[in-house]
Amino acid sequence: MLVTSVGKLRLERPGMVASGIMDETGPSMVRMLRSGAGAVVTKSIGSEPNPGHPNPTFTELKGGYINAMGLPNPGIELFGKEMEVASKSGNIVGSIYGSSPEEFSMLAGKMEEYGAVGVELNLSCPHASGYGMELGTDPAVIRSIVSAVKSAVSIPVWTKLTPNTHMIKDLAIAVYEAGGDAVVAINTVKAMVISPQFGKPILSNKFGGLSGPAIRSIGVRAVFDIRTAVDIPIIGVGGISDWKDAAQYIMAGACAFQIGSAVGTKGIDVFETVHSELERFMKDYGYGSIKDMVGVAHE
Numbered sequence: 001m002l003v004t005s006v007g008k009l010r011l012e013r014p015g016m017v018a019s020g021i022m023d024e025t026g027p028s029m030v031r032m033l034r035s036g037a038g039a040v041v042t043k044s045i046g047s048e049p050n051p052g053h054p055n056p057t058f059t060e061l062k063g064g065y066i067n068a069m070g071l072p073n074p075g076i077e078l079f080g081k082e083m084e085v086a087s088k089s090g091n092i093v094g095s096i097y098g099s100s101p102e103e104f105s106m107l108a109g110k111m112e113e114y115g116a117v118g119v120e121l122n123l124s125c126p127h128a129s130g131y132g133m134e135l136g137t138d139p140a141v142i143r144s145i146v147s148a149v150k151s152a153v154s155i156p157v158w159t160k161l162t163p164n165t166h167m168i169k170d171l172a173i174a175v176y177e178a179g180g181d182a183v184v185a186i187n188t189v190k191a192m193v194i195s196p197q198f199g200k201p202i203l204s205n206k207f208g209g210l211s212g213p214a215i216r217s218i219g220v221r222a223v224f225d226i227r228t229a230v231d232i233p234i235i236g237v238g239g240i241s242d243w244k245d246a247a248q249y250i251m252a253g254a255c256a257f258q259i260g261s262a263v264g265t266k267g268i269d270v271f272e273t274v275h276s277e278l279e280r281f282m283k284d285y286g287y288g289s290i291k292d293m294v295g296v297a298h299e
């Protein structure tokens with residue numbers, strides 16, 4: 001009943017682990033697959049090892065988390081060892097970041113070689129100079145990166161979009177025009193927290209990305225908007241922690257969803273709980289499949 005398809009990729013379960021949570025080592029990704037996730041999206045991986053920003057990089061606030069890790073990762077060569085362990089156990093989608101179409105294409109090719117079932121282009125990190133949303137708020141840049149990656153690999157190419165724009169529909173249209181297989185909406189919302197006692201921003205990077213329940217209604221609105229603009233598979237993400245949140249994203253137009261912050265607040269059982277409660281809801285309300293529920297809020 002929970003089976004879904006994101007374009008050509010079939011998933012037994014619609015809920016996957018969002019990039020950045022329990023997804024930087026082979027064993028942690030295996031653990032998430034065993035805990036009931038339909039797929040795991042890796043931490044975003046770049047060309048070279050990157051230590052990330054100095055601490056503080058993360059803090060909790062009412063309604064969510066704010067972080068500016070600075071894209072810490074071991075680099076694509078070393079990450080092969082983690083992928084070797086994880087890709088044997090289930091669906092791993094490789095999240096990648098780069099600064100040019102060539103760099104994204106190289107990284108995507110490596111992820112394909114490592115057994116990823118798809119790649120997710122991080123064109124939406126809100127605080128990395130020369131990367132992320134600095135590239136992903138320009139439709140022409142999105143088109144050039146997505147079309148280069150599409151020519152470089154044969155696995156599905158997803159693009160994670162930023163909500164930090166007034167034109168998310170145009171960004172999704174750019175992905176579609178370049179032949180992208182799906183959009184993932186949304187990444188974190190650019191935000192800041194100041195400590196009154198210290199009289200300065202808490203994060204070493206000053207600003208970061210807000211995630212968790214506080215951004216859910218922004219994400220649901222973004223998915224709804226994209227669905228009205230372009231016929232491309234949408235993966236919903238942002239503040240999902242229970243079946244009602246997941247159902248909202250699906251009814252707005254998503255065929256699958258991702259959970260990030262709630263793995264922190266609720267633990268890894270969140271996948272089992274969300275999936276079983278979503279199935280219960282579908283039975284009670286007469287939805288025979290996820291497909292039957294996708295986009296019903298538009299009707």
Ligand code: DHB
Pocket residue numbers: 044067068069070071072122124125126132187188209
């Ligand atoms: C980081 C990357 C992101 O894409 C994001 O949304 C938040 C944080 C990071 O590693 O800093």
